[in-house]
Amino acid sequence: MNRKQLVDNIRHKKSYLCVGLDTDITRIPSSFLSSIDPVFEFNKKIIDATKDVCVAYKINTAFYEALGLTGWDAFEKTVDYIPRSIFTIADAKRGDIGNSSAQYAKAFFGRLNFDAITVSPYMGEDSLRPFLEYADKWTIVLGLTSNSGANDFEFAKTGDQFLYEKVITTVSRWGTPENTMFVVGATQGQSLQNVRRLVPDHFFLVPGVGTQGGSLAEISETALIADCGILVNVSRNIIYASDGTDFQEKASLAAANYQSQMAQFLAR
Amino acid sequence: MNRKQLVDNIRHKKSYLCVGLDTDITRIPSSFLSSIDPVFEFNKKIIDATKDVCVAYKINTAFYEALGLTGWDAFEKTVDYIPRSIFTIADAKRGDIGNSSAQYAKAFFGRLNFDAITVSPYMGEDSLRPFLEYADKWTIVLGLTSNSGANDFEFAKTGDQFLYEKVITTVSRWGTPENTMFVVGATQGQSLQNVRRLVPDHFFLVPGVGTQGGSLAEISETALIADCGILVNVSRNIIYASDGTDFQEKASLAAANYQSQMAQFLAR
Numbered sequence: 001m002n003r004k005q006l007v008d009n010i011r012h013k014k015s016y017l018c019v020g021l022d023t024d025i026t027r028i029p030s031s032f033l034s035s036i037d038p039v040f041e042f043n044k045k046i047i048d049a050t051k052d053v054c055v056a057y058k059i060n061t062a063f064y065e066a067l068g069l070t071g072w073d074a075f076e077k078t079v080d081y082i083p084r085s086i087f088t089i090a091d092a093k094r095g096d097i098g099n100s101s102a103q104y105a106k107a108f109f110g111r112l113n114f115d116a117i118t119v120s121p122y123m124g125e126d127s128l129r130p131f132l133e134y135a136d137k138w139t140i141v142l143g144l145t146s147n148s149g150a151n152d153f154e155f156a157k158t159g160d161q162f163l164y165e166k167v168i169t170t171v172s173r174w175g176t177p178e179n180t181m182f183v184v185g186a187t188q189g190q191s192l193q194n195v196r197r198l199v200p201d202h203f204f205l206v207p208g209v210g211t212q213g214g215s216l217a218e219i220s221e222t223a224l225i226a227d228c229g230i231l232v233n234v235s236r237n238i239i240y241a242s243d244g245t246d247f248q249e250k251a252s253l254a255a256a257n258y259q260s261q262m263a264q265f266l267a268r
Numbered sequence: 269m270n271r272k273q274l275v276d277n278i279r280h281k282k283s284y285l286c287v288g289l290d291t292d293i294t295r296i297p298s299s300f301l302s303s304i305d306p307v308f309e310f311n312k313k314i315i316d317a318t319k320d321v322c323v324a325y326k327i328n329t330a331f332y333e334a335l336g337l338t339g340w341d342a343f344e345k346t347v348d349y350i351p352r353s354i355f356t357i358a359d360a361k362r363g364d365i366g367n368s369s370a371q372y373a374k375a376f377f378g379r380l381n382f383d384a385i386t387v388s389p390y391m392g393e394d395s396l397r398p399f400l401e402y403a404d405k406w407t408i409v410l411g412l413t414s415n416s417g418a419n420d421f422e423f424a425k426t427g428d429q430f431l432y433e434k435v436i437t438t439v440s441r442w443g444t445p446e447n448t449m450f451v452v453g454a455t456q457g458q459s460l461q462n463v464r465r466l467v468p469d470h471f472f473l474v475p476g477v478g479t480q481g482g483s484l485a486e487i488s489e490t491a492l493i494a495d496c497g498i499l500v501n502v503s504r505n506i507i508y509a510s511d512g513t514d515f516q517e518k519a520s521l522a523a524a525n526y527q528s529q530m531a532q533f534l535a536r
Contacts, residue, residue, distance in 0.1 A: 022368065062364055062371035068379050072340040093364050095388060096330055097415040097475075100290065103330035111336050120363060120388045122410055124417020142390055147365040149392020156426040156434060163431065166424060207365075 001087055001115045002136045003178050003203075007227045009055045009085065014263035016228050017255060018056035018089065018205065020235025021046065021078060022063050027240055029247050039067065039074040044081055046239050049252040053259035056087035056231050058205075079112055087231070088114045089140065089205065095120040095127045102130035109134045116140050118183060118205070121167045125174055132175045138203075139180050143168045144195060146185025146208030164191075168198050177201040184223070186214020186232070192222045204230045209258075210237030216258065220265035228266065234258060269355055269383045270404045271446050271471075275495045277323045277353065282531035284496050286324035286357065286473070287523060288503025289314065289346060290331050295508055297515050307335065307342040312349055314507050317520040321527035324355035324499050326473075347380055355499070356382045357408065357473065363388040363395045370398040377402045384408050386451060386473070389435045393442055400443050406471075407448050411436045412463060414453025414476030432459075436466050445469040452491070454482020454500070460490045472498045477526075478505030484526065488533035496534065502526060 010016050023039050023046075032038040047057070064075035082088055094104040094117065101119075108117045109131070116138035119128055131139040144154055144164040154164040161169075168182055177199075184195050186208035195204070204223055208214035209232055216232060223230045238258075241250035278284050291307050291314075300306040315325070327346055332339035350356055362372040362385065369387075376385045377399070384406035387396060399407040412422055412432040422432040429437075436450055445467075452463050454476035463472070472491055476482035477500055484500060491498050502522075509518035 024371070060364070060368055060371075062362070062368040062375070065375040066371040066379065068375070069337070069340055069344060071375075072337055076337060091364075093362065093388070094330070096328070096359075096361050097413070097417075097480075100328055100330040103292070103328075103334040107330070107333040107336070107339075111334065120361070120390050122388050122390045122421060123413050123415060124420030124422070126415050126417040128417075145365070145391050147391060147394050149365075149394040149396075152392030152438060153390060153431070153435060154392070156431065158424040158426045158431065163421070163424065163426065167421060170420060212365075 006055070006087055009087070010228045013053065013055055013259070014266055015053055015055050015259040016230055016232055016262055017054040017258050018058050018231045018233040019046070019050050019054045019238055019255060020058045020060065020091070020233045021239065022060040022235045023239065024063055025067060027243070029243055029245070031245070037070065037074055037077070039064070039071065040077045043074070043078045045248045046251055047081060049248045050238065050255040051083060051086060053255045054086070056089060057082050058089040058091045058233050060091040076112060079114060087116065089116040089118065090114040091118050093118050093120050093142065095123050097123065098126040098130060101127050105130045105134060109137045116181070118142065121171060128171065128174060132179055137179065139175060140205050141167070141171050141180065141182055143182035144184050144188050144191055146187045146212050146214065150185065150188070165194070165198060168195060172199050172202065177203070181205050183207065186219050187212055189218070192219060196223050200225065202229065205233060206230055207233045210234045216261055220262070224265060274323070274355055277355070278496045281321065281323055281527070282534055283321055283323050283527040284498055284500055284530055285322040285523060285526050286326050286499045286501040287314070287318050287322045287506055288326045288328065288359070288501045289507065290328040290503045291507065292331055293335065295511070297511055297513065299513070305338065305342055305345070307332070307339065308345045311342070311346045313516045314519055315349060317516045318506065318523040319351060319354060321523045322354070324357060325350050326357040326359045326501050328359040344380065347382060355384065357384040357386065358382040359386050361386050361388050361410065363391050365391065366394040366398060369395050373398045373402060377405045384449070386410065389439060396439065396442060400447055405447065407443060408473050409435070409439050409448065409450055411450035412452050412456050412459055414455045414480050414482065418453065418456070433462070433466060436463060440467050440470065445471070449473050451475065454487050455480055457486070460487060464491050468493065470497065473501060474498055475501045478502045484529055488530070492533060
């Protein structure tokens with residue numbers, strides 16, 4: 001999916017919501033546990049309940065790998081089930097020397113046909129280059145993450161910049177705003193504004209709203225640009241909005257509630 | 269596997285060789301392509317040919333994920349096939365916020381029972397902590413990697429240290445030499461000596477010998493400590509030593525050649 005298609009979807013749905021399918025088999029309603037593939041069956045219900053109000057799904061590989069082969073199967077079936085008009089993100093945080101990264105790119109962009117993958121910048125340019133070579137695919141690079149560990153290295157001072165600033169400005173020269181996004185945590189307060197200043201045209205994937213405590217209003221006021229430029233991810237506050245028989249209705253309501261707030265920010 | 273067991277194996281076999289099973293289906297002898305699981309069948313032959321002279325296997329997830337479900341199946345079967353006396357490394361370079369990293373730890377340490385996993389430090393302490401909590405399991409953190417991209421961020425100056433130095437000294441305080449190793453590339457020349465000075469007691473996982481051009485002699489002279497303290501990985505120069513019918517014999521010879529050199533360095 002190219003940037004124009006993504007932005008058209010955002011305008012049409014008046015939403016920049018990404019739903020995170022971090023599906024933990026120990027947290028889904030127990031009624032699913034008797035089905036052959038509980039995680040996939042749950043994901044289908046969540047996708048059905050949210051697809052009209054979100055523009056992206058982010059599938060976190062960790063939760064699927066934890067289930068072994070059956071988890072990988074559920075992962076593949078889930079991405080296949082998502083309507084092709086919706087942007088798909090493999091939240092995989094991969095990154096290795098060039099010939100290995102090329103294999104990851106083949107896995108997620110080629111075989112699984114994801115629109116985007118999250119990657120770690122630590123190993124530098126040749127570890128990201130294979131992802132950037134795919135047309136109409138997106139490389140989403142960890143910039144300033146939402147967790148407390150962001151303080152350990154991302155905020156290390158290097159010259160007159162923090163490491164996260166150096167990463168973002170450097171990586172922005174390797175790719176373009178048409179094929180590169182940055183992960184910028186919603187919990188990072190005023191640093192968000194700083195990132196927007198560094199890369200005025202790039203899309204951000206913003207985790208940290210909901211369970212992690214980030215504010216949708218703050219992100220939106222800080223980082224929205226003319227063609228939106230942000231995808232705000234919510235995982236647990238939507239997919240586990242209820243653990244009862246009404247989980248699908250509650251997930252739909254939670255997603256719709258985010259979307260209606262987003263529609264207001266987009267209309268400003 | 270704990271450190272004593274690993275070191276006992278090294279002394280017994282007079283070897284600190286790790287064989288990298290970065291098995292690319294397009295590079296294995298064509299005779300395997302008619303079997304049901306070519307990658308696993310090839311890996312079995314390589315393991316049979318090398319297990320007497322190596323002390324570790326490193327399985328790179330990238331090459332398996334590129335094949336989808338059948339690749340993940342080959343990955344699981346391969347780790348199961350490795351004798352339990354040999355140290356197993358999931359070369360996965362994972363790392364995410366705490367609750368996601370906990371799922372990766374469950375996948376690789378719990379379900380698959382690997383002895384070790386490679387992880388990226390970018391996201392800081394809470395992204396590594398779940399791995400460190402497993403007894404007799406090892407977290408192998410990217411320190412100074414073997415690729416050209418190491419120059420982009422790992423060599424960024426932060427205060428009076430390079431980033432890789434800050435990462436290694438910081439992470440060494442989160443874990444211990446009994447549960448933490450560092451990836452230090454064989455291509456990094458004199459910086460290897462510097463890393464050994466920073467962490468005199470830790471094991472290093474050293475990629476970059478062979479195809480990438482690193483020198484076994486240089487690493488060994490620089491980084492060996494009283495109880496060895498290094499695992500030197502070789503992938504392509506062993507597993508693709510020949511693409512003919514003699515691939516198994518040539519892999520065995522290549523591995524034995526490394527081992528005999530290692531025996532000499534250990535005897536010094």
